[in-house]
Amino acid sequence: MFRTILVANRGEIAVRIIRTCRDMGIRTVALYDDSDLSSLHVRLADESVRLSSGALYHDAAALVQIARDCGADAIHPGYGFLAEHAEFARACEEAGIVFIGPSSTALEKVCDKIATLEAVRAVGIAVPRHSSRAYHASEWDALRDAAERHGYPLMLKSYSGGRSQGMHLVREPTQLESMAQHAHSAALTAFGDDRLYLEEAFLPARYLEVQIVGDRHGNLVHLGERDGTIQHNHRKMVEESPAPYLTDAQRKELWRQALAIGRLLGCAGACTVEFVLDAQGRFFFTEVKARIQVEHPITEMRTGIDLVRTQIQVAAGEPLGFSQDDVTLRGCAIQVRVNAEDPWNHYLPSPGRLRRFRFPGGPGLRVDTYAYSGCDVPVRYDPLLAKVVAWDDTRAGALGRLRRAVADFAISGVQTNLSLIQRILNDPEFAAGTYDSEFAQRPLPGVEVPPEHLRNLAIAAALAYIRRGIDSSGVLPDRAGSGWHRDSRKLPQ
Amino acid sequence: MSKLSITIDGRTFVVEAPPLRRMTSAITVRVDGQTVNVLAPDMGSPELLDWLIVDGRPYELVVDPNLRWMRSRFGLHQIEVRDLEATVARPASGDGRIKAPIPGLITRVLVSPGEAVELGQPLLVLEAMKMENEIRAPRSGRVAQIHVAPGQSVTLGVVVAEVE
Numbered sequence: 001m002f003r004t005i006l007v008a009n010r011g012e013i014a015v016r017i018i019r020t021c022r023d024m025g026i027r028t029v030a031l032y033d034d035s036d037l038s039s040l041h042v043r044l045a046d047e048s049v050r051l052s053s054g055a056l057y058h059d060a061a062a063l064v065q066i067a068r069d070c071g072a073d074a075i076h077p078g079y080g081f082l083a084e085h086a087e088f089a090r091a092c093e094e095a096g097i098v099f100i101g102p103s104s105t106a107l108e109k110v111c112d113k114i115a116t117l118e119a120v121r122a123v124g125i126a127v128p129r130h131s132s133r134a135y136h137a138s139e140w141d142a143l144r145d146a147a148e149r150h151g152y153p154l155m156l157k158s159y160s161g162g163r164s165q166g167m168h169l170v171r172e173p174t175q176l177e178s179m180a181q182h183a184h185s186a187a188l189t190a191f192g193d194d195r196l197y198l199e200e201a202f203l204p205a206r207y208l209e210v211q212i213v214g215d216r217h218g219n220l221v222h223l224g225e226r227d228g229t230i231q232h233n234h235r236k237m238v239e240e241s242p243a244p245y246l247t248d249a250q251r252k253e254l255w256r257q258a259l260a261i262g263r264l265l266g267c268a269g270a271c272t273v274e275f276v277l278d279a280q281g282r283f284f285f286t287e288v289k290a291r292i293q294v295e296h297p298i299t300e301m302r303t304g305i306d307l308v309r310t311q312i313q314v315a316a317g318e319p320l321g322f323s324q325d326d327v328t329l330r331g332c333a334i335q336v337r338v339n340a341e342d343p344w345n346h347y348l349p350s351p352g353r354l355r356r357f358r359f360p361g362g363p364g365l366r367v368d369t370y371a372y373s374g375c376d377v378p379v380r381y382d383p384l385l386a387k388v389v390a391w392d393d394t395r396a397g398a399l400g401r402l403r404r405a406v407a408d409f410a411i412s413g414v415q416t417n418l419s420l421i422q423r424i425l426n427d428p429e430f431a432a433g434t435y436d437s438e439f440a441q442r443p444l445p446g447v448e449v450p451p452e453h454l455r456n457l458a459i460a461a462a463l464a465y466i467r468r469g470i471d472s473s474g475v476l477p478d479r480a481g482s483g484w485h486r487d488s489r490k491l492p493q
Numbered sequence: 494m495s496k497l498s499i500t501i502d503g504r505t506f507v508v509e510a511p512p513l514r515r516m517t518s519a520i521t522v523r524v525d526g527q528t529v530n531v532l533a534p535d536m537g538s539p540e541l542l543d544w545l546i547v548d549g550r551p552y553e554l555v556v557d558p559n560l561r562w563m564r565s566r567f568g569l570h571q572i573e574v575r576d577l578e579a580t581v582a583r584p585a586s587g588d589g590r591i592k593a594p595i596p597g598l599i600t601r602v603l604v605s606p607g608e609a610v611e612l613g614q615p616l617l618v619l620e621a622m623k624m625e626n627e628i629r630a631p632r633s634g635r636v637a638q639i640h641v642a643p644g645q646s647v648t649l650g651v652v653v654a655e656v657e
Contacts, residue, residue, distance in 0.1 A: 344569070356543065407566040412543075412555045419569035447502065447568035455506060456529075456547035457554075457565055458499040458572075459522055462508035463533055464542040464556045464563070465574045466495050468650055 001316050002026055002074040002098065006067045007045065009078030010057055011370045012387060013292070014041035017076045020308040029070045031057065035378035039370040057081045058192070060088040067097050074098040074315060076308070080382070083291040084111055084160070100315040102290040106266055110288045113159060114197060116265065120285045123264055125257050128200035128276065128284045134159040137184035137194045140177075146198055147176055153201040156183045161191030165234050169201055186234075199286070202278040204436035205229070208243055209274045209289075210258035211299045213307070214267050215314045221324040222255045222262075223299050223307075230424065232440055233347045237417070238424060239295035240334040241302055244395055244433025254283060261285060269314045270296070270307050279436075294387070297366055298333035301391040332395040334402050336421045338369075338409065339383040343420040351379040355413035360405035364391040364398070367405075377414050385416065395433060399425065423447070500573040501563075507577070559596055560649050574649060578631070589637070589656040591628055593619060593647040602643055604654075608636045616654055617641070630656050 004027040007017045014030060018041055021028045030045030033056070042048045047070055055062035058081045067075055075092055077083040083101065090104035102110065110116055114134065117127045131150065135143040147154060147170070156179060158166035168183045170176050180196065188194040206229045214220035227243035228236045242251065258273040265288060267273075272289040296307050305322070314320065342348045354375050359367040369386035371377065377385060388409065390402035403425050409418055423444040429435050449457070497508045509523040517535045521528055532546040544553045555564040563570050576594045601618040604610060615627040616636070637655040641647060 408553075410553055410555070419564055422568045447570070449502060449565075449567045449570070451504075452548075453550070453565075453567065454501055454504055455524055456550060456552065457563065457570060458501045458504075458506040459508055459510075459524060459529060459531060459547050460542060460545055460552055460554055460565075461499045461501060461556070461560065461563055461572045461574060462495070462497045462510055462522070463513060463531065463545065464554070465497060465560055465576070465650065466510055466513050467533075467542055468560070 004029060004070065004072045006070065006072035006075045008057065008063050008075050008082055010036055010039060010041060011381065011384065012368045013078040015044060015370050016368055017078060017308055018044045020306055024309060029072055035380050038375045040372060041370055060085065060091055064091045064095050068095060072097060074100055076100040079291050079294060086111060098315050100311050101269055107290060110265055110290050111160065113287050116288060119264065120261055123260065125261065126282065126284045128286065131198040134195035134197040143180060144176065150198050153203055155199040155201040156180060156196050157199050158187035158191055159195035159197055160193040161187060165190055202276055204279055204438040206277040206436050208254065208277055209272045210255060212258055212262045212267055212271050212273060213310050213320065214262060215320045216268055216317060217319045219320045220259060220262050221327055222258055223303050223305065223327060224329045225251065225254055226295055226298055228295060229435060229437055230439055237421065238334065238336050239298055241298045242332065250281060257283065269311045295335055297368060297387060297389045298335045301333035301366065301389055302329050302331060303327055331391055331393045332398045333389055333391040334398050335387055335389040336402065336406060337384055338386040338388060339417045340377045340385045340414040341383045341417055342415040343417045349383050350415035351377045352414045354411065356410055358410040359386060360408040364401050365405055399431060496577040498575040498577055501570050589631060590652050591631060591654045593649060593651045593653050596649045597647060599641045599643055599645045599647060602639055604636050606636050606639055610634065610636055610656060628653065632656060
């Protein structure tokens, strides 16, 4: 087993990885830059290394050097940054450091999304119609022609990088140019690669994925599916397992296809096989994520398996230690992503110092976060502040726990999307589990507050106003442009 | 006593409340004529209002610094606070400071420092939510200071003028 692991990430996933390493008695090295010095991962590691000026979390050469200097024998990349970066994996291999993830050659294979689609189609699994190549921003004419041939609606997808932020739905030809420009620059910012490819869009659709884990001894098992259909502002907000709308026959077929694809591509460690489900109930394979996913805790809650530990064990050459028959998928788990942003004002990011941060607890509940009261939410990184996961034997039980947990999450100092999450969780269609990708297009139910509480809250507002007069108004941050608008009771776009 | 009109999620309440102290204190407020007991906890923290107990019920809150919204366990509430004493003439015992009753834009300043004014005389015009609001003198006296100029945005409760 490894002695020291460099955690080449930040935020909640760095905290998550450090916790498992410490459980296993493995020394950890964390990274930070000046803007996230106060994050929890910096405090929990055995050693914390400051990224020197210029070097960032995605600076492959700097990270390999840090790993060498601190004597790390393995690097865990988390998600994002260098998680699916074949050259980084190769640099680690050349430096004699284990990259906790696929080999550089396997990574090259799954990251070539078009070749992967074609390889999967060749073994008889349905894939969406797609363009035969990816296009740079400079190839607008070729992209437009390809879109013309392909037909609408279509999905513009980043060639590198993930499903939610890297996926843009184009409903009609007039939207293509502006969407393509936006998608090219978004992909360049998020993934360092502006290439886009076209894929058939299904309306309405459901986005499904299957967690698979494999070792280097030929074992490959699935750990059930997850739904990630509910997205806002091109980001997944709610994820759950099992997908509530699937029949048992569909579910078994989905698992079977995921394992076949995993075998075909030689997946080892933790991988996610992504599918889209159309209105007729047909599955189409879309891509493979060869890394730990943001939504992995819902699978951990149902299976009791620590996926990060499994990744580490497999990377160290150990066998999985469990077979498909040993895996029990228990109950239901739902996760929401709490972001530091203002969903009622164009999802404006809301960095700042957390004045108060008290997360919920109780049975069947898990919160993954890097934050605490007094911690800074940096400007530079993504707004994910915390993940709240609720589990129970039944979906209704898990939803009840999650609604309560979100209502009790006390965060002040930055704006959050907690109120939007509450409204999603209270939506009857979400509660019924019948939602699809058009969910975000429909208005959410308003907040219904019992009259006596409304009166009491009015008193609270009055006292807040009076108290404001006690403190000098100069010390209060004037967050111009933030907050709730009279005309934004409809769902933000 | 402060007299405030609070609109929350479309319902309006008139709240009369005594001055608050920084330490934990039990106070009594009047809402639409009813008396309600409130325990306002210690205000040592730099927050606007963290939690309180109204009529035996605890509420945890996150309040927008501009008092346009507030989050409770029920979700986000849109609020609108009007200081009824800022627009209505105050009794002579008032301190003469005139606060912006709602956030908005100063469109006109009708008086100059040093000018004698009568109780209820319009001093400034504040435009907010597409309406012009006259801010009137809380007492007869002399304009001590005007803190704002036409075109200036003001937040809720900011002192805009003083009459002595």
